[in-house]
Amino acid sequence: MTYRAPARDLAFTLDIVGCPSRLGQAFPDLDADTVTAVLEAAGALADNALAPLNRIGDREGARYENGRVTAAPGFDQAYQAFAAGGWNGVAADPAHGGQGLPKALELAVFEMFHAANMAFSLCPMLTQAAIEALAMNGTDRQKRLVLPKLISGEWTGAMNLTEPQAGSDLAAVSTRADPDGAGGYRLTGQKVFITWGDHDMAENICHLVLARLPDAPPGVKGISLFLAAKRLIDDEGRAGALNDLRPGSIEHKMGINASPTCVMLYEGAQAELVGNLNEGLAHMFVMMNAARLQVGMQGVGIAERAFQQSLVFAQERRQGRAALSTDYPATLYDHPDVRRMLMLMKAKIEAARGICLTAAVLSDLASHSDDEGQRAAAAARRDLLIPIAKAWSTDVGVEVSSLGVQIHGGMGFIEETGAAQHYRDARIAPIYEGTNGIQALDLIGRKIAMExxxxxxxxxxxxxxxxxxxxxxxxxxxxxxxxxxxxxxxxxxxxxxxxxxxxxxxxxxxxxxxxxxxxxxxxxxxxxxxxxxxxxxxxxxxxxxxxxxxxxxxxxxxxxxxxxxxxxxxxxxxxxxxxx
Incomplete structure (x- = not known):
């Protein structure tokens, strides 16, 4: 289960794709030493706090009992260390407590978290998406009371789109939002596949929920976005009584067993509108685009983890005679087909990492450049690359983790080696945040037709x-x-x-x-x-x-x-x- 955070490789790739060189105007205090320091600190957390829990989380899983979810053993303490390090706020606005660093650096940091413990990192990943959505579309109250808590890690965020009858087809969303007569809303309905929809690691969970008013137009044009917190938020930003929402169960899955995938029940839950009525899908896409790039980096991370373990195993395991060595028995590494697989794994990891970080640098330029033309060009290329980053990189995650099982041979099919967990964990990434088939349709239907x-x-x-x-x-x-x-x-x-x-x-x-x-x-x-x-x-x-x-x-x-x-x-x- 060896893992060494690849801070050196990440720093090199960031430099190649333009962080910090292309971002100096927007981030004048950013330099190579800062990039290295941030990556090394994140790598230490990944190596020492998160990676040791990966196997424990897979074996023990999150638990559902008496209407509440308990995180896997050790996850609470690891989350407190994560929050204390300020890792939710790497790229967040300093006005709300963030560090104001580039998204590209944040994404590089999260590769190490995804690799060390994919199930754990899904929780802060979705909080990142909630931060972006509220920063762009939230009300003044939400920005004042909720954003700082999400950025500090005191609270976490969750994204509630899917319903039993509405998977990728969000036009079929039926969760109802009834005005409460006091400027708020009451949500009634069921959401499924809600990642980290409930847990005991943080004081509060802020759910961003797609729902429709009773008189809303049909289809996607009638969907609005709402904020419904697990505990009601008062005017001082304190979490109080439990809201009328709860997990009904958690799913038993193929992988990421320590990440609770919840059925969420909304039973007249108090909620606030985020953004404009009937524009919820557009607002939610802020979260989804952020999540899609993060999921692409998940593919890179799980591939890196599988590669590192396979490389160590291939260097230690001896079997038969090999064309690349005179030793007998030779290491697996000296068998040509094993070395071929390892080189393919390494090459595709570096390619996928570069694609994702390129998209992230473009995202930073699109948001922060002083040049309007550069912002527009960066946004267009970023939009072109995001479906590629998400789909191609997650396919790499599955391919590389599958090759990892192959290199382990029969030992890879045995759970004790850990190679199988990487494959099981990786397999979800091509499915969620828009299946890879949907990413491909987006690429050919919208993105290549741009301009x-x-x-x-x-x-x-x-x-x-x-x-x-x-x-x-x-x-x-x-x-x-x-x-x-x-x-x-x-x-x-x-x-x-x-x-x-x-x-x-x-x-x-x-x-x-x-x-x-x-x-x-x-x-x-x-x-x-x-x-x-x-x-x-x-x-x-x-x-x-x-x-x-x-x-x-x-x-x-x-x-x-x-x-x-x-x-x-x-x-x-x-x-x-x-x-x-």
Missing amino acids: GGEVLKTLTAEILATAQTLSRSPALQPLGAGLIQGVAALDAAADWLLANRGLASMAGATPFLQLAGDVVGGWVLGLQALAAEGQAAPWLQAKAPLARFYAAHVLSHAPGLAQAVMAGAQDLEAVPAEAL
Whole structure:
């Protein structure tokens, strides 16, 4: 169950994607020493407080009894240490008690928390989303009384969207909000799959809930967003009597067993409106976009955890003769196929990490740049990358953790080694915060069409320029060639999608997202390899062979993926369900 927080690798990737260099104007006090100090402090918490609880949490789980949820053993103390460190407020507004650092640095910090203990980190991750939603759309009262408590970690946040009949289709939300005659509302209904909807680690839980007024228009246009706290909040910001909401049960799941997934019952619960009536879905998307980028980083974190454990196991376990060693028995690491798997794991982790942190830097520029044109361009590219960051990175989490089980062999299928837990935990991430299929539809339906396709064209032109630079380096020429081929495939597939809408394009959405992630990931690895040229440190010298490996084993699939995009709808209607 080995884990070492990769502060060094995170600092390197942050530097490559522009934190702090591109953010100096918005964050004048930010420098490399600050980045390193924050990452090392977060890494210490991840290593010493969170990682040791990962296996305990999986085995013991959260518990539901007498209408309340108790966190897994040790989680309360770990949460108090988390809150005392100020980790909820890394990027929050100093006006409300935050530290005012970039979102990119916050996201890097959370990779380590996700890797150390994914089930634990879901709680503060959702609090982060609540902070963003209230900071943007909350009332003055909510910002004054609630935001500081969320930022300090005294209270936590939860997101309440899904209902038994309304999963991804939020138009079907039926939870009712009745005006109470005193400026507030009473919520009645049931929400399901509510992560950390109840627990005993904090004094209060602030639920952001989608509901509709009795006279609201049907569909998504009639949904509003409400704040309903577990304990009622008085005008001094104190948590008082219990509200009329409660968990009805918690789910028994495949993984993340220490994260209580609640059925929440609203039985006339007192609530406040957040933002404008009937604009709740737009307000909630502030939370969802923040959560989607965090979930992408969850994929990176769980992949890093699985990789580290697999690497140690492969170096220690000896089995048979190996082509890469004269020792007998040889370590697993010296068997070519095991080393292939480990290199693929490492290359994809670094690519996914780079994609997520690139999107985070763009988010910072979109929010804080003094240049209006830069803000708009950064926001557009961020919006293009978020579905890729969420979906591609969580698919990497599943792939890498599955390879981790494979490297362990039969031992990986045994729970005691811990390899299976990483795979079980990782498997939820492609499903929640918008399934990866939904991310793919968003990418082809909205994002590549932005500005007539120019947002994507600008990105691929930048990737192509990097590819041409790579091609001039003998050590990196294979990656340059792979990226040139990948960009050609991506541009051709995007042009086809823009010209062919409806079923034809929808059927090709998922292979297109994979293609986009493969190409952008290769670009990130290329930038890293260029920055590492001439460096003496072994871990930097490894950047070039990893990049070449990625070109051979990932980018080589680009033409086939483009073909799958353009032929995706063929025969979908030819085989009825009863014939399968």
